[in-house]
Structures are given as C-alpha cells and as structure tokens.
Amino acid sequence: MAETTSPAAMAEEWREKDWRDEEGELLPEVVELVQSILAAEDGASLKSLVSDAHEADLGALLAQLDAEDRSRAVALLGSDFDFNALNEVDETIRAEILEDMAPATVAEGIATLETDDAVAILEDLDEDERSAILDKLSPADSFALRRAFDYPEGSAGRRMKDEFIAVPPFWTVGQVIDHLREAADLPDDFTEIFIVDPGFHLQGHIRLDRLLRAKRPVVVTDILEEEMHTVGASEDQEDAALLFERYNLLSAPVVDEVNRLVGVLTVDDIVDVIEEEADEDIKALGGVKADEEISDSVWTTAKGRFRWLLINLVTAFLATTVLKSFEHQLEAMVALAVLAPIVASQGGSAATQTMTVAVRALATRELGPRNAWRIVRREVSVGLFNGIAFALITGTVASFWFTNAGIGVVIGLALVCNLVAGSLGGVLVPLALDRLKVDPAISSGPFVTTVTDVTGFFSFLMIASWWFRI
Amino acid sequence: MAETTSPAAMAEEWREKDWRDEEGELLPEVVELVQSILAAEDGASLKSLVSDAHEADLGALLAQLDAEDRSRAVALLGSDFDFNALNEVDETIRAEILEDMAPATVAEGIATLETDDAVAILEDLDEDERSAILDKLSPADSFALRRAFDYPEGSAGRRMKDEFIAVPPFWTVGQVIDHLREAADLPDDFTEIFIVDPGFHLQGHIRLDRLLRAKRPVVVTDILEEEMHTVGASEDQEDAALLFERYNLLSAPVVDEVNRLVGVLTVDDIVDVIEEEADEDIKALGGVKADEEISDSVWTTAKGRFRWLLINLVTAFLATTVLKSFEHQLEAMVALAVLAPIVASQGGSAATQTMTVAVRALATRELGPRNAWRIVRREVSVGLFNGIAFALITGTVASFWFTNAGIGVVIGLALVCNLVAGSLGGVLVPLALDRLKVDPAISSGPFVTTVTDVTGFFSFLMIASWWFRI
Incomplete structure (x- = not known):
C-alpha cells in the first residue's frame, strides 16, 4: 500500500515544513496528523514533530485540539513540552493544561523559562497554586519570581526579565x-x-x-x-x-x-x-470585560456580559421614566412616540463619536489638562454644526412624512439640543472619570448614553408640549 | 538683576535637562522659553536648545506651539531642523509645516532620513508635491523612494528601510x-x-x-x-x-x-x-474616521463625522417606519410607546457586545472559517441566556410599574427575540463583511443597529397586538 504513509514518517516530514498557510492559519493536515498520533498514543512521533516547532506554532496547535487531546498531548510530550507555548494560548486553555499537572512538573517547566514568561504563567493562578509551584523551584528561581510578584499587577517589575548583561x-x-x-x-x-x-x-x-x-x-x-x-x-x-x-x-x-x-x-x-x-x-x-476570550464557555460569557446589560437596563429605565412622564402628550399626538427614538439615537451616535475620540486621546496622552478646554469647545462646536445640519434634514423629512410643519420644527430644535448635550457629555464624562482615576474606556458609555437618552426624550417632548400647547 | 537669566543661558541649561515631567508631559517652562526665544528671533539659542533633543521631544514641542510660532521655529532652525520630528506630529501639523517650505529645502531634509521615515512624510502629500520633492533628490535617494511608492499603500514595501547589512x-x-x-x-x-x-x-x-x-x-x-x-x-x-x-x-x-x-x-x-x-x-x-486627529479644525471634524451620523439617521428612520406602522396600537396603549425603546436598547447593547468580540477576533485571526460556526452557536446561546434573564427582570418591573401583567409577558418575549436576533446579527454581519473583504470594524455598526432596532420594535409591537388583540 504505497499510498498510506506512517504517522512517524509524516511527523518527520512535517517537522521541517511550515505548519501555516499563506494567511498564517494552521494547516488542517497538521492538526489531523496530531490527532491521529494522539489516538495511537505515539509519543515518539509527537516529540519528533514538535521538536523544532516555534512556541507560537505549538501554542496554536494546542488551541485547536479539544481539551482531552490537549492534555494527552502535553502528557505524551512530558519534559519535551515547551512551557513557552503556554503563553501563546488563551488563559482558559492555559488553566486547563496546568490543572492536569503536578506542581513539581509545572515547577520543572517554569524553571526553563525567562522570568517574564514565568511570571505571565504564574500570574493567572491563585495564591495557593502559585505558592505550591514556587516552593518546588530552586531558591534562586523562586527568589526572582517572588520578587516580581512584590511589584503591583500591570507594573514594569512584573514584565521585566531579570536576565541581562x-x-x-x-x-x-x-x-x-x-x-x-x-x-x-x-x-x-x-x-x-x-x-x-x-x-x-x-x-x-x-x-x-x-x-x-x-x-x-x-x-x-x-x-x-x-x-x-x-x-x-x-x-x-x-x-x-x-x-x-x-x-x-x-x-x-x-x-x-x-x-x-x-x-x-x-x-x-x-x-x-x-x-x-x-x-x-x-x-x-463595546461593553465586554477585558478578560473575555473566544474560548470561554457560553455560561462564562453570558455571566460576564450580564452586568453591562444590567447597567444599560437601568439607564434605559431612566430614559423611560422621562417618556412616561409625558404619557399625556404621547397619547394626544402619537407622532411624538414614533419620532422620539430618532432624537435619542442621533444624540447617542454623536456622543459615541466624541467619547471614542476623547477616550483614545486620553489613553495616548494627546488629551490632558493642558488642552482639555480647547477640545471641549471644539466638540461642542462640532455638535452644534452637525445638530443644525441634522435639524434641517430630519425636520424637513418629518414635516412631509407627518404632513405637519410643526413636527419638523420641534424635532429640529430637539436635535440641536441633544447633539450639543451629547458632544458635551461625550467629552466631559471621560475627562471627569480620568480625573477621578477611573478608566474612562470602561465607564464612560452608560453615563453618556443616559445623557443623550434623557436629554433627547426630554427636550423633544418639552419643546413639543410648548409648541403644540399639549 | 540676579533673578532674570538670559534666554541664551536658559537654552544652554535646558539643553541638558529632561523636558518632560513624571507623566511624560512636556514641561510648560520649556514651551515658554521657546516662545520667548521665538519672539526675540534668537536663532542661536533655539539651535543650542534643540541640538541634543530627541526627535520625539522636538515633535512634542512643535505640537504645543501655535501655527505661527511653529513655522517661525522651523525657519529659524534652518538646516538644523531634524526632519525626523515631522513623523512625531499629527498629519495636520506636518502638512502645515511642509507647506511653508520650498521643495528643495524639503528634499534636503528628506535626504537625511532613512527610507521608512522619508516615505511616511511623503505619503501624505499629493502627487504633484511629492514629485516636486523627489525631483530635487539625488538619483539614488529618489530611486529608493520611488520604488517604495510602487508598492501599495499600507504594504510592507512602504514601511521597510532599504538600509540594511x-x-x-x-x-x-x-x-x-x-x-x-x-x-x-x-x-x-x-x-x-x-x-x-x-x-x-x-x-x-x-x-x-x-x-x-x-x-x-x-x-x-x-x-x-x-x-x-x-x-x-x-x-x-x-x-x-x-x-x-x-x-x-x-x-x-x-x-x-x-x-x-x-x-x-x-x-x-x-x-x-x-x-x-x-x-x-x-x-x-465608534463611528469616527481613522484619520481624524485631535488637532483637526471644527469644520474638518464636523464634516468627517457627518457621514456616519447620516447613515445612522437612515437606519433610525427605518426603525421609525416600524413604529409608524403600529400607530394604531401605540394610540390604543401608550405604555407600548413608553417601553419600546427599552427593547431596542437592550438588543442594541447585546449586539454591540457580540460585534465587538467578533470584530476583534477577526482582526487577531482568532476567528476564521474554521471556528465560525462554533462562535455563532455560542453567541446565540449567550443571547438566549441573557435574553431570558432580562425578560424576567424587565417583565417583572414593567408588570408592577404599569400594573399590567400582560405588559410584562409581552416585553419579556420581545426581549428574548431581540437579544437572540442581536447576537446573531452581531456575529453574522462582521463575518459576512469580512468574507466580502470589507473591513468589519468600519461597516458592522449601522447594520447591526438596524437589526436590533427593527427587530426590537417589530417583535414588541407584534407580540403586543397579538396578546392584547389590538
């Protein structure tokens, strides 16, 4: 049977070849080969296949195996398993792999790494697990790593290598x-x-x-x-x-x-x-937690996103309270109910634009106390310009659609108010949060949306009740 | 007068010192010193001050001067002006500085740069200006740069240095x-x-x-x-x-x-x-053009953001059409008008979460054809879970608020529909755009919002008319 090649020979062949296609995706042939090697528990072929592999490629391979195959692969590789590959996979997968290993085995692997890579792996473990592993290390290695953990999370001391000349x-x-x-x-x-x-x-x-x-x-x-x-x-x-x-x-x-x-x-x-x-x-x-990963389970993902949706629900109810307090006007003129979401939505979009720019500029330090006032003025002017532009467009369309020129005037005025309010909120909220040492990227969104929803509904319905005397 | 130090002596002093504070912000003293040097047209002091400055610090300094001072500074420095600093300022400022210079002067400065830095400066100019400058360069420099421009924008050929060993x-x-x-x-x-x-x-x-x-x-x-x-x-x-x-x-x-x-x-x-x-x-x-910069004028910024807001307006009108077609029901029961935005907003937030994750995973290649199906299934399950959770919460609150249990059932069912639809749209739209070779980050938003607004309003009002028989 000339056509079938033994896994051992194929492993030998793929050891030398590039595992990825032009797009940088791992070739399915490699994954299939590994799966068949694992099914046969053929440790020698597996070791030969990965012996020259870069840690990034080994990591990508592990990520594509299912959990069972993954731990089988790591077990078969034994001390030939390159611990650097652990830093190339998602936290969820890393945790899964480490769970299956004895602290002594982990310590042995950790000892082969540079400090920064070792810290990255140990950082995600809980105190007890980490201590158990550190205790198995040589005094020198253990000392270097413990020192790194004395520095706060996210500090340079955690990221540095202590190997230098x-x-x-x-x-x-x-x-x-x-x-x-x-x-x-x-x-x-x-x-x-x-x-x-x-x-x-x-x-x-x-x-x-x-x-x-x-x-x-x-x-x-x-x-x-x-x-x-x-x-x-x-x-x-x-x-x-x-x-x-x-x-x-x-x-x-x-x-x-x-x-x-x-x-x-x-x-x-x-x-x-x-x-x-x-x-x-x-x-x-986008309202997603920083540590959400594509390999997370449905349950973890749903739980993680719940909180943000809950905050959003509270702000939505706030806006609804405004609508409810105008029930009488909405009943008298159903066109108001139909058009109100447009005012809120345009204001929300303008506010998101401003907020995005402000959050980004704060992160890159292009925005700071020195030029904050200038940027606030600029954003409000931009809001005013676009407010007027969309007042004219939306007002005209609404007038014809509802054959009521008054509706056009009312929605136009409300749009100017809301785009200015949105721009102001979009830049002031991130600036204020930054001043309070809260990450503006995480917390600005709900505040800003509340501003535009509430202002949008309120200004539209207030102006309408005044214009139409309802 | 022992207290006043001459600008020349201060320039000498600041040449050696760090221009930035602990936060990395340029010290105001340095900016003020430069302003007074410029007011006195004291070229010698300016040259001495910046002679050892890093291009990044010189760039930061230029960015903090007003346009007039900026061109005066560059003119005073003459051939001592480090062209590398041009790559440390915003495109708008760079264009302003280059506008004031003769092509021959620009060519002289460009000739001192490595190819990648020269390309970065020339890339933003229009064809004619670029040719005028390239014509003044030595044949070797000109050849290297013209070759770089033969490669497409955003390619490695434009970013590479042709200086290597x-x-x-x-x-x-x-x-x-x-x-x-x-x-x-x-x-x-x-x-x-x-x-x-x-x-x-x-x-x-x-x-x-x-x-x-x-x-x-x-x-x-x-x-x-x-x-x-x-x-x-x-x-x-x-x-x-x-x-x-x-x-x-x-x-x-x-x-x-x-x-x-x-x-x-x-x-x-x-x-x-x-x-x-x-x-x-x-x-x-966030609906902002990639080239928007914090130094842009109000007019440029407003124009740049207008298009996105216009697209948003069209999608908002689409959603409004749905509301308008249920005018009869809204009139019969104003509570529906008050609550409809909640359904749209929760769906929109859930969709944005999914879309953010999908766009990001596509950019980092974690999401691709190989695992698309799994991710779609996961997102829909997450949408279903959170849809049920928020159906219970919102339904209960709405029932009590409007003292109408039916309202609670209706909004609950609509939320489940809309969160599932939003999750589906949030992942399918970016996947489809990516397949069509359109950047999902730029174009997903409006499509996804349309899905959740239309589905939100439609499902809520359809279910309501069926439940309450209106």
Whole structure:
C-alpha cells in the first residue's frame, strides 16, 4: 500500500515544513496528523514533530485540539513540552493544561523559562497554586519570581526579565566579548549591555552594534551612552509602553526605588502590552470585560456580559421614566412616540463619536489638562454644526412624512439640543472619570448614553408640549 | 538683576535637562522659553536648545506651539531642523509645516532620513508635491523612494528601510566586523545581518549577539540561521505585524516577487502599525474616521463625522417606519410607546457586545472559517441566556410599574427575540463583511443597529397586538 504513509514518517516530514498557510492559519493536515498520533498514543512521533516547532506554532496547535487531546498531548510530550507555548494560548486553555499537572512538573517547566514568561504563567493562578509551584523551584528561581510578584499587577517589575548583561565600567570591549563567549546563562536575545558600579547603579549602556564596531582594547566607559530611558519597577506597564513608542526603544533598563538595575524590559513584551491595552479599550467601549476570550464557555460569557446589560437596563429605565412622564402628550399626538427614538439615537451616535475620540486621546496622552478646554469647545462646536445640519434634514423629512410643519420644527430644535448635550457629555464624562482615576474606556458609555437618552426624550417632548400647547 | 537669566543661558541649561515631567508631559517652562526665544528671533539659542533633543521631544514641542510660532521655529532652525520630528506630529501639523517650505529645502531634509521615515512624510502629500520633492533628490535617494511608492499603500514595501547589512556567504566573522567598523553609511540601528548570494537572494541571517560570540576566523555560513520569517514587499503591514507578534521578532527581511532582499522591517515601525491599526478599529467602531486627529479644525471634524451620523439617521428612520406602522396600537396603549425603546436598547447593547468580540477576533485571526460556526452557536446561546434573564427582570418591573401583567409577558418575549436576533446579527454581519473583504470594524455598526432596532420594535409591537388583540 504505497499510498498510506506512517504517522512517524509524516511527523518527520512535517517537522521541517511550515505548519501555516499563506494567511498564517494552521494547516488542517497538521492538526489531523496530531490527532491521529494522539489516538495511537505515539509519543515518539509527537516529540519528533514538535521538536523544532516555534512556541507560537505549538501554542496554536494546542488551541485547536479539544481539551482531552490537549492534555494527552502535553502528557505524551512530558519534559519535551515547551512551557513557552503556554503563553501563546488563551488563559482558559492555559488553566486547563496546568490543572492536569503536578506542581513539581509545572515547577520543572517554569524553571526553563525567562522570568517574564514565568511570571505571565504564574500570574493567572491563585495564591495557593502559585505558592505550591514556587516552593518546588530552586531558591534562586523562586527568589526572582517572588520578587516580581512584590511589584503591583500591570507594573514594569512584573514584565521585566531579570536576565541581562551588566559589566563593570573598567572592563574593555575585549573582556566584554570574552565574557559573552564564555558565560553559560546568557539571556535568549539581547540588544544591549549595561554598565553598572559595584552597587549595581546604572552608569550607561552600549548597544550591540556599537560594541561590535569598537576595538577590543577600548574601555567600555569610553563608548557607553549615558542617556537612557529607565523605567521604575513599580511604574505602570502602559507608561513604559508609551516610552518605548516615543523613543523607538528595543529594550529599557528597569530600576528599583534606590536606582539599582533589577531587570530589563524588551520590546517584544511591550508589543504584547500595546496589543493588550488596545484590546482592553476596544472591549471596554463595546461593553465586554477585558478578560473575555473566544474560548470561554457560553455560561462564562453570558455571566460576564450580564452586568453591562444590567447597567444599560437601568439607564434605559431612566430614559423611560422621562417618556412616561409625558404619557399625556404621547397619547394626544402619537407622532411624538414614533419620532422620539430618532432624537435619542442621533444624540447617542454623536456622543459615541466624541467619547471614542476623547477616550483614545486620553489613553495616548494627546488629551490632558493642558488642552482639555480647547477640545471641549471644539466638540461642542462640532455638535452644534452637525445638530443644525441634522435639524434641517430630519425636520424637513418629518414635516412631509407627518404632513405637519410643526413636527419638523420641534424635532429640529430637539436635535440641536441633544447633539450639543451629547458632544458635551461625550467629552466631559471621560475627562471627569480620568480625573477621578477611573478608566474612562470602561465607564464612560452608560453615563453618556443616559445623557443623550434623557436629554433627547426630554427636550423633544418639552419643546413639543410648548409648541403644540399639549 | 540676579533673578532674570538670559534666554541664551536658559537654552544652554535646558539643553541638558529632561523636558518632560513624571507623566511624560512636556514641561510648560520649556514651551515658554521657546516662545520667548521665538519672539526675540534668537536663532542661536533655539539651535543650542534643540541640538541634543530627541526627535520625539522636538515633535512634542512643535505640537504645543501655535501655527505661527511653529513655522517661525522651523525657519529659524534652518538646516538644523531634524526632519525626523515631522513623523512625531499629527498629519495636520506636518502638512502645515511642509507647506511653508520650498521643495528643495524639503528634499534636503528628506535626504537625511532613512527610507521608512522619508516615505511616511511623503505619503501624505499629493502627487504633484511629492514629485516636486523627489525631483530635487539625488538619483539614488529618489530611486529608493520611488520604488517604495510602487508598492501599495499600507504594504510592507512602504514601511521597510532599504538600509540594511548584507554580506556574501564566504565572508568570515572577522571580515564582517571589519566591514561594520569601516562602512560609512550603516543603518542607524540594526540587530541582525543578512547573508545573500550574488543575486541578492537571502541565504540566512545572524543576530548580532550571535555574531559577537563567534570567533573571527569562522565563516558566516557556519553560524547563519536559515530559518527566517520573511515578509513579501507587497504584503499588508497588518500581516507583517501579526508575524512580529507571533514570533517576537525584532526585524524581518523584506523580499520582492523573485525573492530578492529589498529591505528590512524593524519592530519600531511595527509598534506604530499595531498602534495605528488598534486606533483605526476603535475609531471605526465608534463611528469616527481613522484619520481624524485631535488637532483637526471644527469644520474638518464636523464634516468627517457627518457621514456616519447620516447613515445612522437612515437606519433610525427605518426603525421609525416600524413604529409608524403600529400607530394604531401605540394610540390604543401608550405604555407600548413608553417601553419600546427599552427593547431596542437592550438588543442594541447585546449586539454591540457580540460585534465587538467578533470584530476583534477577526482582526487577531482568532476567528476564521474554521471556528465560525462554533462562535455563532455560542453567541446565540449567550443571547438566549441573557435574553431570558432580562425578560424576567424587565417583565417583572414593567408588570408592577404599569400594573399590567400582560405588559410584562409581552416585553419579556420581545426581549428574548431581540437579544437572540442581536447576537446573531452581531456575529453574522462582521463575518459576512469580512468574507466580502470589507473591513468589519468600519461597516458592522449601522447594520447591526438596524437589526436590533427593527427587530426590537417589530417583535414588541407584534407580540403586543397579538396578546392584547389590538
């Protein structure tokens, strides 16, 4: 039977090949091959297949297996399982995989990682599980990780690697290069070396391209750059990300309260921070919790979204109270009931536009106390302009539709009021929340919608009762 | 007068100091100093002040000056003006600055930049202005830039630097290092060197840390890594960004159609791409054009937002048509008019949640044809769960509020319908748009809102007329 190839041979073949198609999607053939290897419990083939795989590809593969196959794969790989792959899968999947493992096995895997990757895995576990794993680590590893956990969540101290290269100022370039050739546990990648005094206070840094071009007898103090962008270990990772973006950094030294070098932040971690923060903002604005993941169960997802919908319901009832207090007018003139949602909806859209811009500009620090007043003025003017434009359009359409010119005037005036109110709310609410140290992305939406719903219904029905004397 | 210090002395003093406060905001003292220097037209002090400034700080300074001061500053700096600062300011400000300059002056400044930075500046100009500037450049510079513009907008070819280090495979490490020491026009920063054959086909790469640790007589072919993540020059920059994120790259070689090395993409540019793409998605979901900037005038902003509001108005009128067709029922029972917006609003919020998750997952490739069906099923189940939960809550409240149990049943049933419809629309619309190669972030919103408004009003009023026989 020439057509069937053994899984072992296929594993051998796929070890060398690219697992992904042009779009970057994992090829279904690879997933199927792994499934058949797992069905046969053929550990040797599995080990051979993944031996050269990048952690990202191994992670993508695990994510596509079902839960049972996933734990079988990890068990079959044993100590050949690359723990780095755990940082390439969703939190839900990671938790599932770790649950099946003994603390000692996890500790063994964690020990092979750089501190930043180890912290990322341990961070999601609860205190007890984390302690159980840390206790099984070597004192040195355990100390480094415990220190990272002393820094607050989301701080640079949690994201840094404590693997870096620091040399004394009196060394020559030649000594540095010899040290790099001989040292056993160098960081996986590095792009600069640091120069420190005996107390580990930072004197400067030298980028590798500069080091390469220097002659061996040169003393490092002669070529070091003193100017550096250092990050405090307790500083927020978002602030560190802004620094990387602003100055196009590849890495930055992290220092403790007394200015001692304790670690290094690298741009690959910062890329993840930027991606996460953007993800959080997008989700927050859409009313979804930051930690919702596509692999979550129906129940977890529904529960997570319930709260936001509940807040929305409360604000909707608030707006409804306004409508209810005008029951008499609505009864007298049903056209008002038909048109009221248009006023609320246009105001809501204009407010969302303003809010989006304000939230984004606050996140990137383009908006702050220095220019807040100018932006508020601008937004209100924009609201007024578009309010007038939509007053004319909507007023004309409504007049003809209900063959009642008065209706057109009333809805027009209400639209101007609501678009101005919406623009004002759209920028003032995020500014106020930011001042109160509350994340404007998460909390602005419901406030702003309440403003436009209430103002929309109220202004429309007030103006109508005055115009039509009802 | 011991208290007043001359601007020249202050410029000297601030040249050395950090211009920013702890939050990363530019200090007002610096801005005031520059304003007084500009008022005195003191070019020498200005040049001294900015001589050591990072392009990002110079850009931030320019952004805080008014338009008149800005052009005066650039004029006073003359050839000392660092063109890199232009990539640190908003497009609007950049255009203003460039407008005041002669094409020859711009060309002179452009010639000092790396290709990626030059392209970023020239990209926003119109054809004629760009040609006028390219014509003033040296043939080599002009050729490199024209070639970049042959690649489509948003492609890797536009983002790459054509400054990179490529050496033949038979060179030794010693030869490479000597070349690095002697070469005149090396890239500003580099983290790896490439090995190419005489036809510039890529053989492999060596990271600098690896090069540093190798001995001089070693031939580069012995230490090169063959496995590389190459990017096609016409490939979308977003795809390149996914590659960088997935494999934690610092740089990646860019190749043309016949696999020749034409440039290199670096992670600092990718950080900008990720930030821009996230910014675009957030703005698109909020109904704001991607190129809206906080420095835009009221008129530009209002015009830019008008279109989205117009689309929203059309969908609002669609929903209103539904309400209007139930005028008789609304007249008979005004409570229906009061409660209808709640049904529409809850459905809209649930749909926005689903849409946000779907748009985001499509952007990060977590959602694709392979798991679309599973996600649709999950979203519908979530909608059903929360629909039932809110049917119970809202139904109970409405029954008591209007002392009419029937109202509670009707609004409850309508909520279940609308939350399911909203969840379905929230995931199917982005999937369909993605399939049609339309950006789901930009276009999903109005479709999805139409679904929930129309379904909300229709289901509520249909069920009501059937229940109450009106």
